Amino acid sequence: MSMDCKDLAEFLMSYLDGELTDAQRAEFEAHLVICPSCIDYIESYERTVRLEKECESEPSCAMPDELVRAILAARKKPEPNS
Amino acid sequence: MESEGKLLDGLKAGEPAAFEAFVQAQGPRLLAVTRRLLRNDEDARDAVQDAFLSAFKSIGGFEGASRLGTWLHRIAINAALMKLRTRRRKPERSIEEFLPTYLDDGHHVDRPQPWAESGEAGAIRAETRQLVRSSIDELPEDYRNVLILRDIEELDTAETAELLGISIGAAKVRLHRARQALRTILDPHFRESAA
Numbered sequence: 001m002s003m004d005c006k007d008l009a010e011f012l013m014s015y016l017d018g019e020l021t022d023a024q025r026a027e028f029e030a031h032l033v034i035c036p037s038c039i040d041y042i043e044s045y046e047r048t049v050r051l052e053k054e055c056e057s058e059p060s061c062a063m064p065d066e067l068v069r070a071i072l073a074a075r076k077k078p079e080p081n082s
Numbered sequence: 083m084e085s086e087g088k089l090l091d092g093l094k095a096g097e098p099a100a101f102e103a104f105v106q107a108q109g110p111r112l113l114a115v116t117r118r119l120l121r122n123d124e125d126a127r128d129a130v131q132d133a134f135l136s137a138f139k140s141i142g143g144f145e146g147a148s149r150l151g152t153w154l155h156r157i158a159i160n161a162a163l164m165k166l167r168t169r170r171r172k173p174e175r176s177i178e179e180f181l182p183t184y185l186d187d188g189h190h191v192d193r194p195q196p197w198a199e200s201g202e203a204g205a206i207r208a209e210t211r212q213l214v215r216s217s218i219d220e221l222p223e224d225y226r227n228v229l230i231l232r233d234i235e236e237l238d239t240a241e242t243a244e245l246l247g248i249s250i251g252a253a254k255v256r257l258h259r260a261r262q263a264l265r266t267i268l269d270p271h272f273r274e275s276a277a
Binding site for chain 1: 135
């Protein structure tokens with residue numbers, strides 16, 4: 001049975017992660033040969049993943065001094081009921 | 083790592099300078115991850131404090147099977163997730179609204195269009211960054227959390243599933259749905275016809 005656009009979208013992440021069987025992979029790639037829309041879908045899906053990674057991977061933020069002090073002060077406090 | 087070994091010895095011995103060095107070194111990364119998950123500065127700071135206090139309590143039992151930073155990163159994620167669970171959820175849209183739809187013959191209802199080249203080799207523009215972040219915020223929380231843990235914090239599927247209390251299969255499905263939904267939200271902004 002050949003794959004359609006809906007099947008392809010379902011299997012997409014497994015395809016990109018290399019988790020499809022040889023037979024599934026062959027069906028997946030056979031669909032891509034005849035469906036430029038699905039090629040566009042895959043490319044925009046991959047671009048989405050790259051964008052979220054790039055946009056969120058900012059260098060870590062500065063640690064406010066008052067938060068450092070609060071954490072160190074809280075460490076010294078005796079535990080309630082201890 | 084020798085310096086990490088010394089730091090760990092200092093922490094286990096209760097040396098104040100070691101605790102301060104630990105907080106200064108690890109704090110920024112923890113604040114970044116708790117902010118990503120909580121999207122609220124005050125809650126993020128509380129989660130970082132909870133994470134450090136929890137780590138201080140159990141540092142005696144830390145055996146170094148993982149790096150100190152990795153261990154603390156997991157504790158901070160857990161602290162942020164606990165805070166999320168106690169927070170009242172904002173009304174959110176169903177993930178189904180963001181997923182592609184198909185005709186009876188299995189073809190797309192809305193045929194995917196190519197996206198324009200970004201022309202953003204190198205640094206991403208501030209407006210793109212803002213657009214992507216606000217789009218991630220539109221995702222239903224259960225899906226947004228998986229996306230952040232897997233794609234951004236780079237936890238593996240098993241760790242993600244364990245932290246969220248779901249099966250590995252469910253974590254995989256949610257990640258794929260979250261990426262598909264994010265693609266749908268970004269699509270009108272990146273289509274060649276919109277560029």
